Amino acid sequence: MSKDWQAVSAAIKSRLDELDMTQAELSHRAGVALETVRELQHNLRPRRRSPRTLGAVSEALGWPSSHLAAIADGQSPDDPDAGDPVLSELDRINETLTHITARLDAIERQLADGDGRS
Incomplete structure (x- = not known):
């Protein structure tokens, strides 16, 4: 099953706007390279991502660590009981x-x- 990186991109963009956070801040908080944040946010070079990377970015955005992985898998993370x-x-x-x-x-x-x- 292919990953929905466009949905991940949209979620990150929206959340950064909500939090009034920059890519640099997200990179620093998540402990990932700024280029990784750019790639995820703008859906550049869609490719397999480490669960650690997605988890760290999710947590840095104030979400559970599984949030972005669930979005990438086409699931709705808003309802963990679905x-x-x-x-x-x-x-x-x-x-x-x-x-x-x-x-x-x-x-x-x-x-x-x-x-x-x-």
């Missing part, structure tokens, strides 16, 4: 309970209307 089968099942249970509650409310209204007619 795909969790237990949470998916809880969502289904919640939908079912919401449906049952709506039906009970309708039945109560019908019973209340029936009591008022007597």
Whole structure:
């Protein structure tokens, strides 16, 4: 599976703007070469990157170390619980309970209307 370096680039650009941080500051904080930051930010020379490099840049930008690697893999790092089968099942249970509650409310209204007619 190829990596989505364009998405990584967009995430870095956006985050640098949010933090009002320069490439030099990011390079210093992450402990990586300025050229590496430039390549990542502008998607120059897309190539395999060390997990340490992506982790260091992620952390320097205030993200979990796996953030940029997840973006490169096409995942949404905003939701670390995405795909969790237990949470998916809880969502289904919640939908079912919401449906049952709506039906009970309708039945109560019908019973209340029936009591008022007597």
